[in-house]
Amino acid sequence: ASGDSFPAVVVGSGYGASVAALRLGEAGVNTLVLEMGRLWDEAAADGRIFCDMINPDRRSMWFKDRTEAPLDSLLWLDIVNRDIERYPGVLDRVHFGEMSVYVGRGVGGGSLVNGGMAVTPARGHFEKVLPGVDSGEMYGTYFPRARAMLGVNSIDTDYFGDSDYYRFARLARDQAHNAGLSTVYVPNVYDFGYMEREERGDAAKSALAGEVIYGNNHGKRSLDKSYLAAALGTGKVTLRTMRQVERIEQGADGGYTLTVKEIDENGSVVARTEVSCTHLFLGAGSLGTTELLLRARDTGALPGLSPDLGTGWGPNGNIMAGRANHPWNPTGSKQSSIPVLAIDDWNHPAHPVFAEIAPLPAGIETGISLYLAITDNPERGSFSLDPATGELRLDWRREQNAPAVTAAKSLLDRVNRANRTEYRYDLFGDDRAFADDFCYHPLGGCPLGVATDGYGRLRGHRNLYAVDSSLIPGSIGVNPFVTITALAERNVARVLAEDVVPGLRGA
Numbered sequence: 001a002s003g004d005s006f007p008a009v010v011v012g013s014g015y016g017a018s019v020a021a022l023r024l025g026e027a028g029v030n031t032l033v034l035e036m037g038r039l040w041d042e043a044a045a046d047g048r049i050f051c052d053m054i055n056p057d058r059r060s061m062w063f064k065d066r067t068e069a070p071l072d073s074l075l076w077l078d079i080v081n082r083d084i085e086r087y088p089g090v091l092d093r094v095h096f097g098e099m100s101v102y103v104g105r106g107v108g109g110g111s112l113v114n115g116g117m118a119v120t121p122a123r124g125h126f127e128k129v130l131p132g133v134d135s136g137e138m139y140g141t142y143f144p145r146a147r148a149m150l151g152v153n154s155i156d157t158d159y160f161g162d163s164d165y166y167r168f169a170r171l172a173r174d175q176a177h178n179a180g181l182s183t184v185y186v187p188n189v190y191d192f193g194y195m196e197r198e199e200r201g202d203a204a205k206s207a208l209a210g211e212v213i214y215g216n217n218h219g220k221r222s223l224d225k226s227y228l229a230a231a232l233g234t235g236k237v238t239l240r241t242m243r244q245v246e247r248i249e250q251g252a253d254g255g256y257t258l259t260v261k262e263i264d265e266n267g268s269v270v271a272r273t274e275v276s277c278t279h280l281f282l283g284a285g286s287l288g289t290t291e292l293l294l295r296a297r298d299t300g301a302l303p304g305l306s307p308d309l310g311t312g313w314g315p316n317g318n319i320m321a322g323r324a325n326h327p328w329n330p331t332g333s334k335q336s337s338i339p340v341l342a343i344d345d346w347n348h349p350a351h352p353v354f355a356e357i358a359p360l361p362a363g364i365e366t367g368i369s370l371y372l373a374i375t376d377n378p379e380r381g382s383f384s385l386d387p388a389t390g391e392l393r394l395d396w397r398r399e400q401n402a403p404a405v406t407a408a409k410s411l412l413d414r415v416n417r418a419n420r421t422e423y424r425y426d427l428f429g430d431d432r433a434f435a436d437d438f439c440y441h442p443l444g445g446c447p448l449g450v451a452t453d454g455y456g457r458l459r460g461h462r463n464l465y466a467v468d469s470s471l472i473p474g475s476i477g478v479n480p481f482v483t484i485t486a487l488a489e490r491n492v493a494r495v496l497a498e499d500v501v502p503g504l505r506g507a
């Protein structure tokens with residue numbers, strides 16, 4: 001098939017991709033964004049764009065026959081998940097041998113499905129993880145820029161103190177304090193002013209109607225409403241959806257040619273086309289970017305790529321667990337889907353943990369306090385391609401999560417001891433207290449300064465860049481999207497100034 005040509009192509013439309021698209025557009029560079037998922041901007045027959053968590057339908061998941069929610073049972077009953085029609089829904093759970101990874105699919109990537117927690121890492125930890133990056137510049141310029149563009153805001157503490165929808169968080173906070181632990185408010189991209197209007201009955205409910213992980217119909221400033229709206233507003237950025245980039249090659253002139261698979265709602269291939277470009281920005285996420293690059297290297301299309309490609313992967317120390325509360329301590333049948341508090345025990349000498357106090361908006365009193373613990377697990381996995389099938393593999397063994405479980409347990413044991421409570425063993429399909437086999441925060445595969453130079457330029461091939469979570473080597477200590485965004489701002493600014501704009505002038 002014949003194709004077309006752009007000075008710049010961006011693959012994916014998550015955080016890194018959106019930053020690249022906006023800054024390229026602002027610099028006057030004609031840019032094409034290719035996203036494998038849908039554009040989520042039209043209401044379905046029920047008047048809503050997204051479905052909720054309690055009654056999920058085909059919009060929930062990316063071509064699955066059944067939903068695969070993180071908590072898959074209550075009282076060991078298989079009552080959480082639902083059979084659904086296969087459809088390009090918004091949340092995907094990608095299964096590797098001993099780890100599965102949640103990712104968003106659609107224009108906005110993970111921003112469509114995530115909890116919106118917008119956390120800037122502790123500076124000392126950032127410097128440890130990315131020692132090659134000037135932290136003065138990051139904390140002085142790029143973190144503030146990212147937060148402003150993303151629309152980060154904080155909950156009004158009086159509202160938090162009063163709302164029935166945050167009873168669950170106040171209870172978990174008090175229980176943490178009983179154990180001598182400290183809690184912090186966590187900023188978010190959900191508009192808390194909107195949430196207060198939801199509570200007053202002045203606006204359609206979203207956070208207060210249990211919407212999250214399968215999308216929010218209102219209130220959340222996902223990337224399609226922030227960075228991507230601004231990118232399209234430059235008039236220089238073209239967006240094409242339901243287009244999966246399958247293959248990257250480099251021509252004799254140094255330009256790149258992409259093979260793009262276009263699918264329909266049934267997942268059938270409508271067309272395979274080619275697009276060429278001078279500058280190629282990969283923002284397909286830790287899994288997507290690493291897979292494209294490994295395939296290009298291993299098939300000989302981009303033979304110069306680093307032998308270290310695929311390394312430095314980690315689940316950001318993610319461990320989920322629930323505690324059982326006494327009947328006299330209800331968590332409330334009303335729960336906001338947007339988390340606003342975390343137990344911050346990152347300075348613990350042996351077991352640093354940043355534990356998000358997570359909602360469980362089931363619409364009934366569950367008696368559960370739920371946590372997503374981010375730990376400092378030093379274990380790393382690596383990606384490779386199966387030589388027989390060509391499929392992406394993740395070399396990560398379940399036991400590699402043992403240090404993360406130990407850390408999460410050490411923290412929550414203290415909470416249990418202080419409050420005379422126990423774990424819940426009925427939430428993860430068997431009788432485990434700690435979910436150690438899935439993550440929300442995949443990081444790495446194309447580590448900054450290892451598979452790339454210090455700014456995300458892939459080693460071995462010119463004008464080729466990784467801009468997303470694949471750059472961060474496995475862990476950042478907090479929820480990652482603010483870091484992904486700020487790092488993309490820093491890297492793209494450099495690449496634009498040094499590689500892209502001079503080329504345009506010369507052309």
Ligand code: FDA
Binds near residue numbers: 111283480
């Ligand atoms: P991201 O994954 O966002 O986007 C990649 C995009 O590329 C996707 O839209 C995908 O469809 C597309 N793509 C992939 N391969 C492609 C191909 N070959 N061709 C075309 N398109 C392709 N973080 C946080 O900081 N706070 C939080 O509260 C949460 N909560 C949370 C909850 C849940 C349920 C999830 C799944 C994740 C979170 N996260 C989070 C994590 C956060 O969302 C995640 O780290 C970022 O979205 C990663 O951003 P990237 O830019 O790397 O890509």
